[in-house]
Amino acid sequence: MMPVCDGMEEIEFDLVNDLPFCRLSKLFPDVSFYRWCNSAVDYLEFYGKDEDLKKVSDFLPEIEKALNTHVIYRTSRNGNLSVMLVCRCNASNSTIRKAESKNLMWKAPVYYQNGHEKISLISPVSENFLSIFDEFGSIGDARVIKKAEIKPELVRDTYTVSMSELLSALTTKQLKYLVNAYHMGYFDTPKRVQIGEMAKEFGISYSTLQEHLEKAVNRILKGLEPYLTIDLHIRGDRED
Template sequence: MDEIEMDLENDLPFCKLSKDFPQVSFYRWCNSAIDYLEFYGNKEDLDSLEKYVPEIEKSLNTNSLYRSRSGGRLSVILSCRCNVSNSTIRKAEHHNLMWKAPVFYNGGHEKLSVISPRSEDFLGLFKDLEDVGKVRITKKIEVDPDLVRDIYSISLSDLFSDLTEKQLRYLVSAYHNGYFDVPKRTNIVELAKQFNISYSTLQEHLEKAVNKIMKGIEPYLTIALQMMGGKE
């Protein structure tokens, strides 16, 4: 079993976006339901990119579920419309490979890492990627199957597939406003005012969201506890 890291250049939507905004670096997470993008750059470049978001939606035939701007970061959540023809990670899945999140984009280049159980599967992916652009292997190492859970343990679908759009939006806002900090930088009443809802309604949404995420990570908490072997 191999872990293979590639540097890609192509005109698929996200790599093309990186070409159009070469000074902006961004990360991409995807679970076939949503694409979560984190963009980093200076104010002028992020201003231009934020105005370009409708064009991203148009090219992918999708829509934004959430957008947040903080300092040198722009976060965007899109309804996922990825398929084998427009997404390198869907191509990887099509060839029975696991891809490692996040995928990184900078200067028109895409860094994609995959776990390949069989060499013939990777060769199929490599050919498909060559058909749409340039491919360069930057790293290839053998991976012990017992370590795959550490490399590829928690998927976005495990964590977020059961969350509603409102729960996700409120949870992200609560986090960025310091509601989960110790000590807290805001309280539930102030947060609720931002959304023009009652604090009890917001509290219910946050509790449900946290409960769903805890259910998603519970198996990994159990594994971690067992691996600690009773250490205090």
């Protein structure tokens, strides 16, 4: 009889290995990137200095060769490089496919920075996590950095939130400054950078940058409010 589960677990892993995308992160440690994959295409968003992104772009033929694939879309602008590849991933060259082979769901996007890969996996069966942990350990370093129990309805929400709808209210400038502020450590605790330092680097005034960031955060929170309210209702009076 199939076991009945009231909840699921989500575990976030920090991985270091020599699979193609993690190796790419090692080669360009000053560039961070996100990865989405639907088994038909891999979509990558790179962030960093323009000179570093140029090096990544020039290296793409090596990625095509390593994965036996080809680039079908590429665009770049200040601080960002977006690339779409035909997916050629399998359980031997991709942590995503490895997770799927163990009946685990993965939560997009996967994040890469400084040779590390961060991937969140979801399953109602703990044994699946033990199996994938051994699998990840066999190809490199694997560390669990977060573990939480989640309700099945929250899994549904995770996979149905529309990013275009959520972010459509943001202007390009607001999105640019918000993303850069995040990667520079403005939202870290403690902050790794102050708003005045960022404003100077961006060439704008303190008050202008503060206004852009406040509007961006407020608009994202407004879009997320229904989901936050649902989650608060589900949690009830529980205090963490």
